[in-house]
Amino acid sequence: MNGSIVMPLFGGVLIGLSSALMMFFLGRITGISGIVFKSLSSLNDRREDWTRAFILGLFLGGLFLKQIYPALFSFQISTSLAKIIIAGLLVGFGTKLGSGCTSGHGVCGLPRLSKRSFVATLTFMFSGIVTVALMRYL
Numbered sequence: 001m002n003g004s005i006v007m008p009l010f011g012g013v014l015i016g017l018s019s020a021l022m023m024f025f026l027g028r029i030t031g032i033s034g035i036v037f038k039s040l041s042s043l044n045d046r047r048e049d050w051t052r053a054f055i056l057g058l059f060l061g062g063l064f065l066k067q068i069y070p071a072l073f074s075f076q077i078s079t080s081l082a083k084i085i086i087a088g089l090l091v092g093f094g095t096k097l098g099s100g101c102t103s104g105h106g107v108c109g110l111p112r113l114s115k116r117s118f119v120a121t122l123t124f125m126f127s128g129i130v131t132v133a134l135m136r137y138l
Contacts (some may be wrong), residue, residue: 002082005135015103015107016107016111017112018030019103019107019108020111026050027087028103029104029108030103030107030108031096031100031101031103031104031106031108032058032101032103032104033096033100033101033103034100034104035051035054036051036055036100037082037101038051039051039052039054039055044083067081094124094127098120098123098124099116099120100117100120102124104122105120105121106120106124109121131138
């Protein structure tokens with residue numbers, strides 16, 4: 001197998017394993033939007049320090065990966081900052097509207113056979129496919 005297949009597969013296994021371990025040891029769903037919201041809404045609550053540690057770990061993991069595989073980060077973004085900001089706001093709005101993000105619904109909800117997560121994941125995937133198609137042809 002070449003690296004273009006192995007690395008995403010390995011990453012997917014790590015995400016799934018991490019989500020399962022989070023559920024097993026902490027009884028928590030690894031939904032990034034929920035963790036970020038909880039972190040920001042409970043800044044003075046010491047019981048939620050794990051949320052801030054989790055987010056810090058995401059950033060530190062990215063920095064660590066950049067040191068090991070700098071080529072993964074050698075890409076050019078060919079769109080304007082305004083489009084990136086609008087896209088980010090739309091994703092945030094959709095996350096709030098959908099009561100979670102793809103990591104919460106797709107990675108954590110589907111294995112629990114959640115009907116709501118199934119519908120949300122189908123909606124996310126369909127919306128993503130339509131958005132890419134529109135952006136490529138417009």
